[in-house]
């Protein structure tokens with residue numbers, strides 16, 4: 001299958017590009033962002049400093065440095081503020097813009113963390129179907145992308161994405 005849900009640490013995944021659930025400064029933080037910067041090494045932060053930040057829902061690409069990937073695609077997800085502040089559209093934009101950048105850079109495989117469902121508080125039951133539907137429709141239009149993995153850090157998160165994938 002082209003689209004898989006796995007349990008694991010995204011910094012250990014070998015593929016062309018991984019997405020980073022960043023913040024709008026692109027200067028690092030906690031959660032998966034912190035883990036990616038630690039694993040990539042300080043060169044990643046140096047490149048991020050040149051990018052001038054990134055708007056919520058948009059995406060910017062850097063090299064992968066010490067990670068086992070060519071690229072990191074940084075996307076600030078929406079902070080959940082009750083659902084009436086375009087959070088769902090912004091989350092969809094994150095996945096779509098990361099996939100577009102990956103395709104533009106010739107990537108055939110990309111891995112995503114569960115964007116916005118940690119520190120940013122986006123409910124998993126809403127986030128998982130948005131991610132799955134957005135990735136699925138992109139894959140239909142882009143046969144050149146061979147593999148997309150949702151890398152879940154815990155079993156509960158994995159269950160939500162599996163259910164969205166089955167449903």
Ligand code: AR6
Nearest residue numbers: 009010021023029030031032033035116117118119120153
């Ligand atoms: N591999 C895969 N998933 C991970 C990893 C990992 N190594 N580490 C954590 N996760 P979060 P957000 C999961 O909070 O909600 C940062 O400070 C985590 O369990 O990393 O988008 C940024 O700078 C959860 O399921 O991202 C922003 O300020 C998912 O990744 C803010 O956090 C996302 O959790 C972004 O918050």
